Amino acid sequence: MKCxxxxxxxxxxxxxxxxxxxxxxxxxxxSIACMHDRSNGLGGGFAAYGIYPERKDQYAFHMMYDDFEAxxxxxEFFKEAFNVDKDEPIPVHRENGIHNPPVLWRYFLxxxxxKLRFISERDYVMKTVMELNSSSERAFVASSGKNMGAFKGVxxxxxxxxxxxxxxxxxxxxxxxxxxxxxxxxWWGGAHPFTLLDWSVVHNGEISSxxxxxxYLEMFGYRLELRTDTEAIAYLFDLLMRxxxxxxxxxxxxxxxxxxxxxxxxxxxxxxxxxxxxxxxxSALLNxxxxxxxxxxxxxxxxxxxxxxxxxxxxxxxxxxxxxxxESAIRTIAPDPDKVWSPKAxxxxxxxxxxxxx
Amino acid sequence: xxxxxxxxxxxxxxxxIRDAVESGNTGLELDNVNGQRYIGGGMDGDVKITINGxxxxxxxxxxxGTEIIVNANAQDGIANTMNDGRIxxxxxxxxxxxxxxxxxxxxxxxxxxxxxxxxxxxxEDKVPVIIAGGTAGDxxxxxxxxxxxxxxxxxxxxxxxGDYVGTGMHGGVIYIRGEVDPRDLGKEVAALEPxxxxxxxxxPLLKEYCGCFGFDFDEVMSRxxxxxxxxxxxxxxxxxxx
Numbered sequence: 001m002k003c004x005x006x007x008x009x010x011x012x013x014x015x016x017x018x019x020x021x022x023x024x025x026x027x028x029x030x031s032i033a034c035m036h037d038r039s040n041g042l043g044g045g046f047a048a049y050g051i052y053p054e055r056k057d058q059y060a061f062h063m064m065y066d067d068f069e070a071x072x073x074x075x076e077f078f079k080e081a082f083n084v085d086k087d088e089p090i091p092v093h094r095e096n097g098i099h100n101p102p103v104l105w106r107y108f109l110x111x112x113x114x115k116l117r118f119i120s121e122r123d124y125v126m127k128t129v130m131e132l133n134s135s136s137e138r139a140f141v142a143s144s145g146k147n148m149g150a151f152k153g154v155x156x157x158x159x160x161x162x163x164x165x166x167x168x169x170x171x172x173x174x175x176x177x178x179x180x181x182x183x184x185x186x187w188w189g190g191a192h193p194f195t196l197l198d199w200s201v202v203h204n205g206e207i208s209s210x211x212x213x214x215x216y217l218e219m220f221g222y223r224l225e226l227r228t229d230t231e232a233i234a235y236l237f238d239l240l241m242r243x244x245x246x247x248x249x250x251x252x253x254x255x256x257x258x259x260x261x262x263x264x265x266x267x268x269x270x271x272x273x274x275x276x277x278x279x280x281x282x283s284a285l286l287n288x289x290x291x292x293x294x295x296x297x298x299x300x301x302x303x304x305x306x307x308x309x310x311x312x313x314x315x316x317x318x319x320x321x322x323x324x325x326x327e328s329a330i331r332t333i334a335p336d337p338d339k340v341w342s343p344k345a346x347x348x349x350x351x352x353x354x355x356x357x358x
Numbered sequence: 359x360x361x362x363x364x365x366x367x368x369x370x371x372x373x374x375i376r377d378a379v380e381s382g383n384t385g386l387e388l389d390n391v392n393g394q395r396y397i398g399g400g401m402d403g404d405v406k407i408t409i410n411g412x413x414x415x416x417x418x419x420x421x422x423g424t425e426i427i428v429n430a431n432a433q434d435g436i437a438n439t440m441n442d443g444r445i446x447x448x449x450x451x452x453x454x455x456x457x458x459x460x461x462x463x464x465x466x467x468x469x470x471x472x473x474x475x476x477x478x479x480x481x482e483d484k485v486p487v488i489i490a491g492g493t494a495g496d497x498x499x500x501x502x503x504x505x506x507x508x509x510x511x512x513x514x515x516x517x518x519x520g521d522y523v524g525t526g527m528h529g530g531v532i533y534i535r536g537e538v539d540p541r542d543l544g545k546e547v548a549a550l551e552p553x554x555x556x557x558x559x560x561x562p563l564l565k566e567y568c569g570c571f572g573f574d575f576d577e578v579m580s581r582x583x584x585x586x587x588x589x590x591x592x593x594x595x596x597x598x599x600x
Contacts, residue, residue, distance in 0.1 A: 034393050262521075265541070307496060308453065327431055328393025329393065331411075332392055342452065344495070
């Protein structure tokens with residue numbers, strides 16, 4: 001599955017129904033297809049939240065295997081590490097433009113209580129994902145969250161969406177990505193979204209601080225094995241927001257820090273916080289151009305780098321929040337939005353599920 | 359002549375436009391445009407294209423004399439390396455508009471994004487003009503080498519323009535209606551008060567601009583302007599010389 005350097009911008013689109021209305025995958029596929037020319041067929045993918053309501057308390061592992069041997073070995077590992085409640089092939093249908101897909105299988109897992117004597121459940125699952133991705137060259141975790149899943153591969157995103165039959169899934173959050181790899185290989189595990197637990201990231205741009213971010217993340221037990229810079233963003237959100245319990249506003253301040261000259265202009269209290277965040281989390285700073293969409297169990301976050309080197313447009317219509325690389329990608333599914341705007345550099349756009357949504 | 363652009367790929371749409379112009383049409387109205395790139399790219403001649411819908415990136419790139427009117431917002435890279443003609447947008451636009459622009463006019467009713475007029479340039483009578491009615495993002499006039507940019511900030515009391523205005527600017531002139539916070543200026547620009555010659559330059563342009571959108575010219579002129587010019591024509595000439 002791993003391959004070497006294919007020389008090669010990107011498209012992202014995402015949406016959330018804040019009232020928790022679940023919509024099928026046709027809208028997000030139509031939106032990302034509108035930006036076909038931003039991709040080159042070397043990667044497409046989607047993250048969907050709210051798709052497994054009948055199993056919402058189990059970890060849904062989407063796996064990619066090179067062959068059935070790798071599958072067998074991984075299943076032995078799963079039996080040891082989890083209670084496997086159900087496993088099944090991820091339904092696909094062969095679509096023009098999708099070649100040599102890996103074996104795609106999903107598992108609904110529970111963590112046995114005896115594993116949790118010294119570690120929290122989610123830390124345990126995170127460690128398991130790291131172990132799986134680093135121990136085999138032929139088995140990769142595409143996603144590992146609850147009531148969510150990643151559907152990705154090599155191809156144009158609209159073809160990948162049809163391949164995975166996304167019209168059959170209903171989700172309250174969708175994100176999508178069309179890839180145009182420039183620095184790293186186009187392979188199935190390297191397609192976006194990159195995920196860990198409930199986090200998913202689709203990214204247009206490149207993280208030139210990848211080396212620093214990677215070494216920093218490795219100190220906290222993350223292993224970066226997927227050969228693409230975006231992976232680091234998913235793990236940074238997990239580290240900052242889940243493990244260090246930093247509120248979103250400050251996590252964003254670490255990843256897309258205000259410049260020192262702007263920190264000098266802040267009110268004293270705010271200046272203290274911003275200075276502390278930059279000092280403590282200097283190694284989490286994401287340098288380089290990016291526009292990203294982060295999905296998580298309760299919502300969606302859109303973020304640009306500090307000087308907006310990649311495009312992003314947002315729109316609202318009734319209960320829906322849309323974000324995409326181009327306005328046309330929103331208008332193709334929401335022709336008459338209530339509000340359209342361009343987010344400012346380094347300022348997050350936040351969509352959150354209403355409290356009552358399960 | 360009307361063209362329905364619904365679900366058309368950009369190549370197909372642009373070929374249809376070129377064919378229509380070659381067969382003698384001088385007025386084209388494109389309906390249901392959504393995201394198609396390069397509309398008006400490289401076109402010249404006395405042609406007027408009206409676009410209903412949101413055109414894709416690089417609208418009017420390398421354009422050499424056509425007029426484009428967009429009755430919606432537009433995206434990134436408008437007037438990329440445009441040489442002549444006029445583009446009128448009845449909405450807001452994205453980033454890097456007027457990239458390397460070297461002639462013609464780009465009039466925007468609403469807000470403009472980041473890096474407007476980056477690398478814009480002029481030569482003799484080829485002087486590109488960008489006027490925007492709303493606010494602008496950071497890096498307005500970055501590396502600007504020539505031409506005229508005017509930002510009005512209508513309906514906005516402060517923060518008309520973003521940070522790093524005119525960073526790397528070494529030619530041309532920027533006029534911003536109202537005050538500009540000196541901390542937002544790039545190191546390579548000086549803020550001046552416009553004089554009589556400046557007014558002679560911008561009044562006809564602003565009259566033309568107001569006419570396009572039905573803005574009240576007197577209201578536009580009711581506030582003063584800040585003029586920004588480069589401090590040097592070679593700001594980085596010494597950069598690699600020690």
